[in-house]
Amino acid sequence: xxxxxxxxxxxxxxxxxxxxxxxxxxxxxxxxxxxxxxxxxxxxxxxxxxxxxxxxxxxxxxxxxxxxxxxxxxxxxxxxxxxxxxxxxxxxxxxxxxxxxxxxxxxxxxxxxxxxxxxxxxxxxxxxxxxxxxxxxxxxxxxxxxxxxxxxxxxxxxxxxxxxxxxxxxxxxxxxxxxxxxxxxxxxxxxxxxxxxxxxxxxxxxxxxxxxxx
Amino acid sequence: xxxxxxxxxxxxxxxxxxxxxxxxxxxxxxxxxxxxxxxxxxxxxxxxxxxxxxxxxxxxxxxxxxxxxxxxxxxxxxxxxxxxxxxxxxxxxxxxxxxxxxxxxxxxxxxxxxxxxxxxxxxxxxxxxxxxxxxxxxxxxxxxxxxxxxxxxxxxxxxxxxxxxxxxxxxxxxxxxxxxxxxxxxxxxxxxxxxxxxxxxxxxxxxxxxxxxx
Numbered sequence: 001x002x003x004x005x006x007x008x009x010x011x012x013x014x015x016x017x018x019x020x021x022x023x024x025x026x027x028x029x030x031x032x033x034x035x036x037x038x039x040x041x042x043x044x045x046x047x048x049x050x051x052x053x054x055x056x057x058x059x060x061x062x063x064x065x066x067x068x069x070x071x072x073x074x075x076x077x078x079x080x081x082x083x084x085x086x087x088x089x090x091x092x093x094x095x096x097x098x099x100x101x102x103x104x105x106x107x108x109x110x111x112x113x114x115x116x117x118x119x120x121x122x123x124x125x126x127x128x129x130x131x132x133x134x135x136x137x138x139x140x141x142x143x144x145x146x147x148x149x150x151x152x153x154x155x156x157x158x159x160x161x162x163x164x165x166x167x168x169x170x171x172x173x174x175x176x177x178x179x180x181x182x183x184x185x186x187x188x189x190x191x192x193x194x195x196x197x198x199x200x201x202x203x204x205x206x207x208x209x210x211x212x213x214x
Numbered sequence: 215x216x217x218x219x220x221x222x223x224x225x226x227x228x229x230x231x232x233x234x235x236x237x238x239x240x241x242x243x244x245x246x247x248x249x250x251x252x253x254x255x256x257x258x259x260x261x262x263x264x265x266x267x268x269x270x271x272x273x274x275x276x277x278x279x280x281x282x283x284x285x286x287x288x289x290x291x292x293x294x295x296x297x298x299x300x301x302x303x304x305x306x307x308x309x310x311x312x313x314x315x316x317x318x319x320x321x322x323x324x325x326x327x328x329x330x331x332x333x334x335x336x337x338x339x340x341x342x343x344x345x346x347x348x349x350x351x352x353x354x355x356x357x358x359x360x361x362x363x364x365x366x367x368x369x370x371x372x373x374x375x376x377x378x379x380x381x382x383x384x385x386x387x388x389x390x391x392x393x394x395x396x397x398x399x400x401x402x403x404x405x406x407x408x409x410x411x412x413x414x415x416x417x418x419x420x421x422x423x424x425x426x427x428x
Contacts (some may be wrong), residue, residue, distance in 0.1 A: 084293060085296070086299065091348075119271075119309075127301055131305045137355070139349070139352070150245060
């Protein structure tokens with residue numbers, strides 16, 4: 001598959017782009033917002049599209065053309081206001097869903113957050129962020145795309161172990177970003193993850209097997 | 215009908231509550247957040263429920279019990295941050311939809327904003343607000359409720375004329391809040407507005423007729 005990574009300059013996004021570039025099964029197109037980010041990726045022999053989630057669906061659709069799958073792992077981050085939470089984490093995600101529909105890309109993987117599907121368990125210091133993720137996920141579930149929604153626990157920078165726990169409802173936990181990226185890649189063609197939404201934390205089961213057990 | 219007005223202390227909400235109290239066809243229950251607001255309304259012989267849109271669906275459901283319809287005309291307002299836009303204008307609205315479903319109330323009227331359904335026409339200085347309204351409206355449209363989504367133009371404080379233009383797509387315009395409130399009341403039992411979403415501005419057609427022409 002040729003995979004558009006939306007949010008390719010983010011921490012999970014960067015790992016994902018590199019793993020995809022090195023994979024034998026897939027190729028990658030990295031979507032970033034700024035020309036500088038694009039230049040840095042091109043130097044690493046990575047195909048890049050420059051597009052902004054605050055612009056039109058058509059701009060994102062242009063970036064997506066020629067791809068067979070989209071991974072949305074963008075986020076407005078901690079250093080912007082909640083206006084950006086609404087316009088990027090929610091509306092930017094839904095624009096990307098609409099872009100996929102427009103271009104005819106069926107496979108869509110959303111990187112969400114652990115327990116985003118259960119309002120009563122939203123992280124109390126991050127309620128607005130959780131609300132944005134919740135509705136982005138809802139809109140994807142109500143779309144016609146072949147979606148997978150991955151809701152990782154607290155993200156860690158340390159190396160992955162390749163072993164996880166994946167289930168529709170895990171109350172809390174942590175996981176290295178590298179294992180999130182590997183789970184995304186494994187999910188791309190694992191039909192058992194199609195139309196599934198699940199929490200993901202570090203565990204004892206190899207990723208490939210954990211996804212088959214969902 | 216007994217109508218729960220959510221956002222009864224807002225500018226449209228207050229007009230609506232008083233018009234409903236004086237109507238022969240309907241009765242009203244005013245939902246407000248603070249005890250002081252409740253006390254003021256009780257003095258006017260208006261039934262009140264105190265509930266907060268940032269609390270649980272169950273709290274809103276308690277307020278809604280015994281009603282036959284809900285009007286959502288709450289808003290976080292201009293003096294709070296976009297965190298509240300997410301948690302009240304969007305998530306509070308959807309919690310109210312869920313409360314309606316929980317209690318078995320089918321009739322639901324949402325007060326939205328002109329052109330909220332068309333992202334390309336969102337007011338450029340209010341993009342995050344428009345995003346919140348857009349997704350609240352989308353969630354209502356995807357619910358099983360008998361909805362009407364009214365998207366008024368710029369709200370004015372002057373007296374209403376009782377005459378409007380209502381259509382699925384009006385690019386811009388203004389309207390007195392009083393005419394919005396009257397349109398809400400007229401819509402409650404006007405079956406031609408069921409499962410309809412429309413823009414609403416001042417015009418030349420009496421409200422009752424304008425709704426029949428939708």
